[in-house]
Amino acid sequence: MKLREIKEILNAECLTDDDCLDHEVDFAFGSDLMSDVLAFVDENTLLLTGLVNPQVIRTAEMMDINQIVFVRGKRPSDSTIRLAKANGIALLTTKEILFMACGKLYEKGLRGVPIV
Amino acid sequence: MTEEIVASFDYQIEKDDFKIAGSASSHIKKILKQLGLPNPLVRRASIIAYELEINLVIHTVGGAMHLEVHPNCVVISTEDMGPGIEDVDQAMTEGYSTANDTAREMGFGAGMGLPNIRRCSDEFSIRSTFGTGTWIRSEIHVG
């Protein structure tokens, strides 16, 4: 699924450059636990989270996660957004809660990271 | 392990420094990529480095992380100045964590770090003296 479509489904705002909306994702993972992201996530994944600290960006960087949706209207600081941009990570923010955001994307066909 | 070293870096990791936590791991990941190591290996090394680095930040008074790249293996290790681990087997158990609220607010403290580091390693060793410090070594084979 294209990030552009995800932005529309979640009525989200893009916090990084618009050309990142061409990113294509295969799976999604919703969590506020970064250790779980580090334990379960596979390639080409969309991360949905309510955390906005710099460690979320670092975690994404380590896992080659190139797109993050912040839920519940959360917004990272400018320096955190800069860190994401420096690493080519697209950031979206939506007012939806995590459950609703995941539900809406699932309804449109996006699936969770396969857990082995 | 051969004696020949392709690359070697040392990083000083500060206690509770959440602003720059992860920058050493970020550097390690960039080095391994530049050396042209395969993506799955770089990913495993990144997870190991980052979980080790975060542990130094949230569980210790501070310490050091080292990267050594040899032709046939990548070694990432840490040593810290305390407080040490009382029961290493317990610390290695999935879900066991003594992380404080600040660490939890950052998304850590699930007790998954050490088990994940071991899972990503081809060789893993941990030594700790309670009251003194902890030494951890993780090796990934190349090819």
Ligand SMILES: Nc1ncnc2c1ncn2[C@@H]1O[C@H](COP(=O)(O)OP(=O)(O)O)[C@@H](O)[C@H]1O
């Ligand atoms: N370098 C260290 N020094 C002291 N204690 C440590 C260190 N690394 C890990 N620990 C202990 O082992 C526990 C488990 O670590 P880990 O699996 O990484 O989970 P977490 O970091 O989420 O607590 C920690 O909660 C802590 O008590």
Ligand SMILES: [Mg+2]
């Ligand atoms: Mg940990």
